[in-house]
Amino acid sequence: MNADLQRLAAEALSRGGIDGLPDGHFIDGAFVAARAGGSFESVDPGTGKAFARFAAGDADDVADAVSSAERALAGPWGRMKPAERGRILTAAAALIRANAHRLAVAECLDVGKPIGEALGDVMGAARAFEYYAGAADKLEGETIPLGRDTFAFTVNEPVGVTAHIVPWNYPISTTARSLAPALAAGCTAVVKPAETTPATALMLAALLVEAGLPAGVVNVVTGFGGEAGAPLVAHAAVRHITFTGSVATGQRVMKAAADNVTRLTLELGGKSPLVVLADADLDAALEGVLGAIYENAGQICSAGSRLVIERSVHAAFVEKLVARAAALTIGHGLRNPQVGPVNSAAQLAKVEGFVEAAKARGLAVAVGGKRTTDPETGLGWFYEPTVLDDLAADDPIVQEEIFGPVLAVQVVDGFEAAVAAANGTQYGLVAGIYTRDLSKALTFARDVDVGQVYVNEYFAGGIEVPFGGNRLSGFGREKGLQAVTSYCKLKSVAVRL
Incomplete structure (x- = not known):
């Protein structure tokens, strides 16, 4: 700095x-x-x-x-x-x-x-x-x-x-x-x-x-x-x-x-999917997933709040993801941690409410799942980087915008199922995909109903690239x-x- x-x-x-x-x-x-x-x-x-x-x-x-x-x-x-x-x-x-x-x-x-x-x-x-x-x-x-x-x-x-x-x-x-x-x-x-x-x-x-x-x-x-x-x-x-x-x-x-x-x-806003296919550069995909959901503590309209991943690489990928999420530093923004606080007490309560309701439904939290504070002062409105794994398509964690550091993981069998899952909410702001197959990437870009598609990099583009949503995303x-x-x-x- x-x-x-x-x-x-x-x-x-x-x-x-x-x-x-x-x-x-x-x-x-x-x-x-x-x-x-x-x-x-x-x-x-x-x-x-x-x-x-x-x-x-x-x-x-x-x-x-x-x-x-x-x-x-x-x-x-x-x-x-x-x-x-x-x-x-x-x-x-x-x-x-x-x-x-x-x-x-x-x-x-x-x-x-x-x-x-x-x-x-x-x-x-x-x-x-x-x-x-x-x-x-x-x-x-x-x-x-x-x-x-x-x-x-x-x-x-x-x-x-x-x-x-x-x-x-x-x-x-x-x-x-x-x-x-x-x-x-x-x-x-x-x-x-x-x-x-x-x-x-x-x-x-x-x-x-x-x-x-x-x-x-x-x-x-x-x-x-x-x-x-x-x-x-x-x-x-x-x-x-x-x-x-x-x-x-x-x-x-x-x-x-x-x-x-x-x-x-x-x-x-949105409930944007980030698809990881089995042929992807999985190390690059892991970095993309972490940034997509934990930047600004997940408080991003276009956050990659849903990881849609093929079953053959799911277990190993999520194991690495959980370890990386658990190791992210939390603290006051002026100290430049990897994850800062949630913006308000009301927003913190909203995030906590979604996860507590998921726990009450019997869902397992792979990592995180609790409010916390700045480890140096014991103050502030913080929520742990959280992953909920292998969720049903109709679960509220998948369907509703949480606007916090909470990642929903959906496991799919094959490319067509990944596209269907990506389109499986009422939102249509952005979507991302990691794959080495250009044909699949372009087919995904064609078939997913969103305003912007990222390929092999999340939050790609800048002020030069038009941005906006479809359906409930505006x-x-x-x-x-x-x-x-x-x-x-x-x-x-x-x-x-």
Whole structure:
């Protein structure tokens, strides 16, 4: 770990936080207190103790933020040349990198994830702004051949004010992956981060203004879903909503959006399969499985939370997997362990509830299966890396999203059974496969009903590759050039000559 980052992390760990975090909403280019004067604590999952306070927003704060975004859309931002928008996004990427260590420490304190993972998220956010900076002046229309007497063409226009509802597991990277393409398209935005992880969205907004973004183009309202999130998605001036979160909340967002016929991008999680065939490089597959489920303590929408493995290699593979899972280091994220805490007491209780119910059904836990604490302090919200082996296809551990470090193992006989198992839930976000047989890999990619497929590497790709789900995992695509079209409305023009 870089010496400067190590120093900042050690200071934050010893002091229980960092100085200078913003405590107000970011509206019209400045930090402001909540209209009603309320605030709430943000808690470090590694200790279970509060480290900062943030403004508790409500409908009035949301109205202020949306009005600011509307004014900005009609102001200099709306008249700015696309190339200049791109230059601002490029400057933002540079500022994120310049402030990467402080952002990573804040992300670690808020989310709980290991500082190395947090730094990777920050650098990914910088890359998102860099990538979409290059797209800002390339949103070209087309001419349509209607004959020599008619000139027809299309124009991509910004959709308007956009709302971004950000989850708690990847705050800065999820904010960046939707905010950057919206800005590249010329939209303005109101961001509502999760109440347990508001810090880096506020810090990012301030950096964007420092990069040259006009006041009001990006606004951030912190607070709780019912008080701040619901008024935002129901606001008539919001023309596009990007939401990442649970299926139940996503359904409520859809219903609210329907009243105003507001466009949506929904990423609603998953129960993603990682298939290991008998012909695979099993050592590489083992590394892939471990990263797929235990990174960020399994709190990833696209986590490989189901291992689907052929019977002939199952026993030996799971034996090695169990030994590796048991040896993973656990601790406060600022010490950069292999596995950090679960984000909240409520989430820890949810994870524990799934496993305890499995035990009550008579299922055997191959490794883990208990809540624990930071071994150095006895504090925090931790759950042991867990494997439940040889589960039935209809078991809740297989079918339901747990969002924690819990791996379900399904044993299959042959490739066709593996494909069937991969498609055997209501989710369809991502799927992975390890095999040396290219034909099987491509057949799997064809037949599995998901938005993204990984072959011989999990979490492959980056901001350049479109990402999103099918079925209960949602619809629409983030990342890649496809994401920019979500924030454009296409206008067709036909002129009689």
